[in-house]
Amino acid sequence: MPEPSAEWWKSGVVYQIYPSSFSDSDGDGFGDLPGIIERLDHLERLGVSVVWLSPVYPSPWDDNGYDISDYTDIDPRFGTLDDWDRLRDGLHERGIRLVMDLVVNHTSDRHPWFTASRAGEDDRRDFYFWRPGREDGPPNNWGAVFSGPAWSRSEGDDEYHLHLFSPSQPDLNWENPDVRHAVHDVARWWLDRGADGFRMDVINFISKNPALPDGPVVGDHGLFTEHSINGPRLHEFLHEMHREVFTGRDTLTVGEMPGVSVEQARIHTNPANRELDMVFQFEHVDLDHGPGGKFDPRPLDLVEFKASMNRWQKGLGEVGWNSLYLNNHDQPRSVSRYGDDGRYRVESAKTLATTLHMMKGTPYVYQGEEIGMTNAHMDDIADYRDLETLNHYRTMVATGRVDHETAMAGISRMSRDNARTPMQWDSSEQAGFTSGTPWIKVNPNRTEINAEAAVADPDSVFHHYRRLIELRREDPIVVYGRYSPLMEDDPRVFAYTREWEGRRLLVLANWSDREASVEEVEDVVRPEGRMLLGTHPEPERVLAPLRPWESRVHLFD
Template structure:
């Protein structure tokens, strides 16, 4: 917003006073959060018993990853019944108790909405296997093409995106696992069934939805072949399903049929791989009535080489360019979501920070400070507020995730060395985010009295909630201060954004300005002491927040200790 900064009241005049702008969201991956019955799998009762952790942290919203009945082929993102709870997590009564307990603490709860695909065990799909069923067209069934798949698209989980069904000699589309057939949103009856399900949960008291790969729900009905890249047998179908031809029609219809019936109450965020800033402006423009915000993936792909499992060191200038583009692009229309971690990403302190004993706390709190002071709604993933690190995944037997296991097999068959494959999986695999929450230093980190479904990280003896509650300098208490700052300082929520030092590979710095208040945010992304020139007018400015002992500034210079973060404030 070059040449203009926001004045108090201007946001409200633009309709930007929605409650979720000043909120912080906390994602729970229930399988790994807290186990109440000793079966080694987290559950709703365990989560309910740990809600005070979230309340004391200060978060406003709990995002609950899928707890619906599921064969668990993709850890719950393959749903077999949209209107129930998987027995491994509890039942609807346990869910209602959780929801009531969340609301009693002044928080809200949003559900994971997975409607690009279902499980192949969902009754809808089972009915659709009959060519004469009215639900046949609720999925993408196609006859063979020359005795082969209907097109050349590849699956995100390796192999073809088509599975053959011998009973009718036809193929069905699955962009993910063969056990996750894609729904056909071209069918109006399917759409109405989805909207009815959403209203059922909202009437139960749920406060919104995080929508899984929702920008994939519109496919080009012609299902053309994708372009071939490299030597692989599969084409890239993404131009025909990423933000497909009717995506805006569907989301606007969803808003009319569902969201608009609960005015002012809901948060809707769409997970959108491949979305551009220009598309995000359309999706999140309140005048278009589609979504409140989107999850974009640009910044978490910056350290990918030839694919996700070929990690490269992050260049800080690339991160500034990416996040800065999104800050500028959504400055006057729409809204940003802010995240480092979720159930699909490795732990950020291991990825972009330093998870060794000397710098783990400082780098975790620096990364948190830089992220939370951007303009947008921050999302905290369970354990992030403790500085939880990547897991010691030594052999392929240590992995649980279908994506990693399939990649290992495919890469091995392609002639790659096992240790080279494992190196990529250790750095980027989703299991890093899915090890149990570290509550205390006991044998299973206080997660379960049984054998956990995936091993607890052995570093839980040092990194755990109990220890951090007692340490005012811990990662946990720094997150509390960051969240409190968002709730108390309007410039954090409403201020404009100006990137500083765009070409510096060590310091990430920017200002946030709102009315008479300006904040200066700076984070050192290195293990060295770094000094940079201060912008004019900042000498002697109030230190609003830092993450530990500061280096001594020279006149006109800002000197940051290794992994130091600071927030200064001045008023004119």
């Protein structure tokens, strides 16, 4: 077991595993826990200190495991609780902690709690939101994230149930103290078994306006921010959970919070408030959404992107803590989205990583990001598996709002399935992921992009990530240094400094395929300095122009 230390997660780097796509040990086409165990040396070599495991609980698999039917077991497709114990032990032996995905805004409609609630059992009816419909339909005008209304009534039901996601993912009623106690029991069960914390799925959805009123549309999906999320008892619920579950334990808690503001995040992550260690916010990854939402993407405006990142760095710089990410299971591959997945794939993947990992906060690496995996660019809707993607296609094309080609163009760029294609371990037909037929197609570029080749190449994206992780672990300036943005209005260069105890770190990153000047930052350069890391050979002078997709990290002692 890793040694306990105060706020160990500040100097750590988290690696997210999406189990169904990571490594398959038995040839059934789905990744599993034994498959992960077989790959632990890869994680140790990379140097990460935490693994975040996406859901492996029993599930009907309507939303790839985020519809949970049993919180205290393992889905047979992934293995057994004994396998989980072996994974825990294998990670802990390597000094790596294990964080579970806690999905408690909603359950599956196959969960025994919902089955009993639908049947009207007295002690379970109020575990969920049941309301009579209005003359014109559902109880209110809220929309669901995965399209359509947020209310459904199945055959035989007298009332509608609320689901902010799929109809098969009914929302739990956290106003009911029995629900909260049941969730606390689940969390304690996993911590007692050896988990080291939780990533909490859409945790700011657990408090809603109890009146469930109509409201104005907010956001891509028709959610109603002032009523359905960030509700009046959110701080109370999170503080209660901290008190009942986490007090006295050496854990990490990160809350996924769509729609959270910097000001709200400061409160949630202020240690004095005892709520969460950090949050996942979505502001920066929503900036390339066009007028029609995420599947109508627009080119990234780097000035706007920097302003968002800088605002969060400043807002949580002294109070609270940032999570740092560009990729996860819900976002397309960052090198395809923000970089150049063609000519400059390696350089841009390294530069995106440098920009992110040298900031103040805890970096998250999503599986395959460390080898520069790209979007799959699938052009047949039949190749997709993601519920959100398929619902969007059916809705948009069936209603004639867009044609097939337009819909597929947006899906190819932004579908969550871009992040869910199998991990590319080697250049073989199924990329070393499985000996069988994978549940979703392998990216054809596995012959060029794979872990085996990346580990063998000392100048690869993998080894760049490894060096970034080493810097964070070894030098407190990367962890605690004060962040100051530079060149804020430059449309191509992302630059900033970190300062700690008289030392200064200068980060220069060219987010374009053209040479870029950095003479503007001359006043922060000191006579004595050295380049710690770069994507290209060290230039003769610190302020030499940045080559296409070049980044450099300089330290001035």
